[in-house]
Structure formats: C-alpha cells, structure tokens
Amino acid sequence: LAKTTQPISMDSYEGQEVNITCSHNNIATNDYITWYQQFPSQGPRFIIQGYKTKVTNEVASLFIPADRKSSTLSLPRVSLSDTAVYYCLVGDNNAGNMLTFGGGTRLMVKP
C-alpha cells in the first residue's frame, strides 16, 4: 500500500487560498488519490479524487504532477468553517485498498 505523508498542521486566514501537499512516493500505476475532510466527532467527508493532472469540483482542486509522487489539494478562499483535518489516501480502485489513513493535516483557519 502506498504510504502518504502530509504536514501535521497548517494555519491560514479567511479568504486565502490553502494548498495542502501529500507525498506518496511509492504510488502504484492503478492507484487513485482521494482527499477527505473530517470535522471533530464526525465521519470523514469525500472532497475530491483524481488520477493525474488536475481535477476540479465545486469545493476544491487537486493537482497531480506527471510523476504522481505527490498531490496538492487546493482550497480557494477558505472560511472559518473549513477548519478541519484533511486526509489524503492512495489506493487501487479495483482492489478496494484505499483504506489506510495517514496522520492527516489539521487546518486552522483564523479570522
């Protein structure tokens, strides 16, 4: 299973763009990259998933370089309500092994 490494914590201010990078040096060919958000005492919430290049949805963008050894979750114009823990997971869709959570990044958005 591809292991992921993320910064333990990050601070930001309201209205700023936040980029959280995840390293996954031993990502396999069939692995996808998925990001989740978790608030205290709640289950994780799916944010975005991608395989290569760039994926964008209504809440975030995911940038994946050509070598796929890292990925960056970009949150545009964060608000206080974006304060949460963000996890990146890497795994094979077909094998269903995208189940190992790393430490996550604790994002604190300040007013």
Added chain:
Amino acid sequence: GAVVSQHPSWVICKSGTSVKIECRSLDFQATTMFWYRQFPKQSLMLMATSNEGSKATYEQGVEKDKFLINHASLTLSTLTVTSAHPEDSSFYICSAMRQGRGYEQYFGPGTRLTVT
C-alpha cells in the same frame, strides 16, 4: 445521494456489557462496508472489512471474538462490541463502498462509545 447512517450516534454502557452499532447505506447498495476506530486526536484505524453474506476480514491486532461484525444485507452491517471495557471507549465509524467511477467510499457520522 450516497448517504450512510449509523445508530446510535452515542452510547454509554457499563463494563462487561455488549453494545451493537448499526451502519446503513440509505440510498445505495453496499457489497462492502468498513469499520474504523478513532481515538482522540488520532487518525482513523481500519478494524475490519465487512462483505455481504460472508465473514468479515479483520485487521491485524483486532480481536474478531470481541468485535463481532455481521453484514446480512446489502444495506446493513452491524458491529457488536462484546464484554466492553473502558479501553474500548472510542469513536467508531463505518463506511460503505459504492461501485462506480473511481473508488467511492462514503462514511457514516460515527458512534461515540463510552464504557464506564
């Protein structure tokens, strides 16, 4: 769509008793469900994989006789913590895998278990 519920959302029980937690996929069928445990300020740890109609697969270090998992239908999996002890107090989260484009795993809201 893709909503997963858990019941109860929190439970307090006495040491030595058993507690059952339900996980339901409300608007889709889930052939596979997963159970996680999360201690305060820590990440989620996978406990077991639950497949409909078959025995669950437990992760290393998780006692299968203590954490009984049943996945009797395509929308329901249950986790029973038997003979609970205070160290079993934790946040238990289930998720359901939805087959489709990409790997989509949807999480329940979690169940806070406190054993006194």
